[in-house]
């Protein structure tokens with residue numbers, strides 16, 4: 001099985017720890033992973049802000065770069081959702097049936113990290129060690145767009161040393177929402193303030209999620225409050241071991 | 247007397263004000279949390295809820311796909327049953343018809359059943375301009391009307407008010423509109439309801455004309471259906487001699503079987519009840535019983551434009567249950583007024599711009615009044631893909647702005663698209679970022695960013711650019727990367 005990592009542009013640029021953790025984790029599980037360096041971005045920010053025309057070249061490039069692989073692993077529920085639910089629409093909108101076919105052929109092979117681990121590799125205990133009090137925030141796109149269900153929690157429950165605290169009103173949006181965080185900053189922050197409060201109520205030291213975009217928002221608020229709560233991507237918790245702690 | 251939505255500020259500005267209103271936040275937070283929990287409990291009782299949602303969507307789609315023939319069937323059945331059918335292209339035409347019919351009945355007042363369609367077309371204002379008083383008889387609608395306020399929710403227009411505010415409004419305003427509230431009125435819900443009942447009763451008994459909307463219009467028999475909780479609707483629909491129903495053309499259902507599906511979906515989704523207390527159905531005129539002059543005004547007012555939009559037309563499936571409002575984290579925090587239009591919440595952010603076009607400032611901002619969290623789709627009983635429709639409308643807003651002087655955002659997006667077009671360009675931009683990261687030394691977060699990123703950093707710290715990108719790490723550690 002030829003496995004590719006789609007790091008996502010945001011992780012590639014701002015959060016190298018996350019895609020690095022995916023590589024470490026998958027290699028530890030005996031799965032060789034490639035990083036096709038021609039990759040850039042799924043285009044979600046453009047698409048969701050209304051710039052569909054601008055997003056189409058990114059769809060084209062995504063389909064071309066990842067076509068040779070059997071599985072494409074993505075450490076982001078949101079970017080996985082964009083590929084699965086928006087790329088075909090964008091191709092159709094661009095009046096390009098060839099691209100639409102390429103996209104629909106490719107998307108079943110695109111997996112969010114927890115889906116790939118649980119469904120394709122068939123593991124829930126990935127041999128991780130993380131001795132901290134953790135609360136998990138299910139991001140909206142992982143939960144309601146691609147429906148990862150409790151896969152991330154199955155993985156977290158199997159982590160040695162972890163003290164997993166349930167997050168109150170976990171399923172409510174944190175308020176990030178892409179450019180919503182800027183265009184409607186007041187509402188975004190009001191939502192995030194409630195999310196940060198619920199995180200603090202758990203007494204967790206670390207809040208974990210499958211999307212660094214949401215974590216940047218939640219973490220930005222917690223950091224401003226000097227709450228002493230760290231944000232960490234699911235991949236980094238799962239990659240953590242006694243020898244190499246996240 | 248009543249206010250309208252015209253001239254409301256666009257969403258981000260209105261939301262800023264609403265968020266600072268502590269009482270509003272509390273009233274809304276309490277009300278939406280209660281109704282959300284009720285809905286979740288009664289929906290969980292139904293094993294095949296998903297199948298019912300699918301059937302609901304199919305029934306509506308079938309109606310919409312053949313609306314032209316079904317509407318004519320509805321008209322024919324109504325006429326056979328003794329009703330008069332009027333067709334209105336827009337709100338102004340519909341209002342003129344209702345004014346003329348009321349005058350012809352020699353009336354200077356009407357009692358009203360709660361109806362979104364009549365709010366949409368501004369009927370009360372049109373009647374007032376013609377010297378006709380319109381009395382709202384739904385409790386929440388009465389509170390809004392007496393308080394010279396605007397509705398803020400589809401189902402519970404006064405959701406933004408708590409009972410002590412309602413008591414004050416009743417004490418202050420009821421006397422000017424008819425029977426006054428008792429001096430010793432308390433904020434006990436039973437006392438408030440009693441005051442409203444006594445106040446309304448004299449209007450029910452006096453009125454010669456009633457105006458209603460309809461939740462559904464069944465083509466095969468020409469039957470209109472009103473679903474309600476308080477019984478005020480039943481009073482209006484049976485006591486006056488003349489009944490005028492203003493019905494949006496998308497309310498049509500082909501058959502009674504379709505109504506059965508809707509009645510399984512609507513009460514559980516809207517009030518969180520297994521069945522609502524009052525469901526009234528009437529077919530034209532029944533001699534000697536109920537209204538002897540029955541009029542039905544079928545209103546387009548932008549609906550055929552929505553129907554012509556292949557991707558957007560599913561919005562016409564909406565049965566106005568308001569489940570999407572109650573579950574929406576944005577609505578819960580800002581309330582209905584911030585949307586600046588008749589239909590608030592997620593469906594309002596879609597329907598408003600679809601019905602009225604995306605030219606106005608309010609309408610341009612509405613599709614962006616959502617974090618696209620998707621909670622609305624999950625509860626929608628007719629499976630309207632609201633997040634996708636919001637993106638669809640954002641695309642329309644952007645496309646309509648093309649060709650003119652480019653906005654700062656438009657330029658930024660084009661630059662982003664160009665940067666992301668090839669990995670080489672992305673890498674150059676990343677190198678600039680990591681250089682900044684290295685220059686920032688030990689800083690891992692930033693407290694303030696330059697404009698326009700201030701709207702992020704005003705309330706949130708931002709991550710400092712890292713000293714290395716993933717790509718650089720990969721090159722340094724793995725050789726197997728493909729070009």
Ligand code: SF4
Nearest residue numbers: 564565567568570626
């Ligand atoms: S969009 Fe769906 S959930 Fe919202 S009011 Fe309409 S039918 Fe109800």
